[in-house]
Amino acid sequence: MGFNPKSLSNRNLSDYTGGCVRRTELLCGNSTAANQEKDRFWEIPNTRLPENPQSVAVGSAAECESSCLNNCSCTAYVYDTNGCSIWIGELINLEDGSGNTLYLRLAASEFPKRKxxxxxxxxxxxxxxxxxxxxxxxxxxxxxxxxxxxxxxx
Incomplete structure (x- = not known):
């Protein structure tokens, strides 16, 4: 959801070591998107967190989400017992498996339409x-x- 392999030669591999690129551009900073929905987050449970998080001083999960939404470079966030962490730019070494829940930023158009x-x-x-x-x-x-x-x- 939301991404394709960077290299077409990796398209049929289960290994995306070449990285991925967004299918749909985020709306952040797009002045023509005034009437469109805001970017949203896709919940990815049971994740080994990527490298290079940045800590943000907030008091709640909602503030952590808002902090990420208000930063056009923010790609994802986590809010847990350690507080709020955000990732700027690429997510390096994101993998399945250690129980954390990562919230990945996607364009609103990547989600099914709300009834x-x-x-x-x-x-x-x-x-x-x-x-x-x-x-x-x-x-x-x-x-x-x-x-x-x-x-x-x-």
Missing amino acids: SKKGIIIGAVVGSVAAVVLLGLVFVVIWKWQRSNGFAVC
Whole structure:
């Protein structure tokens, strides 16, 4: 997700020692992207962290994420018992396997589109109104049927 091998000759290998490049450019600093979503993070659990982290003094995971988003060069972050660490530029020696969770920065377009809650709300309102109208029609039909068959109350 989000990356391709740098070298086309490595495309069919399971070894990406030549490195990888982004498929989609990040939106950070892009003035034409005003109406688009912000970059987001893909959670990679059970990761051996890459080399050369930079410590950032923050008080929470949300502040750590925000710190990375606000730095156009930030590629990933980790927030754990040791605090906040971010990576600038390439991730060197990122591997599976030691229990850490790394948050890799990707362009928002790399993620599936979020479903709109607006459509769900409109559907619920329309469905409710239709149910009330249908219930009213049933009562009117029953009332008229009772009057025409002599079942009027009085």
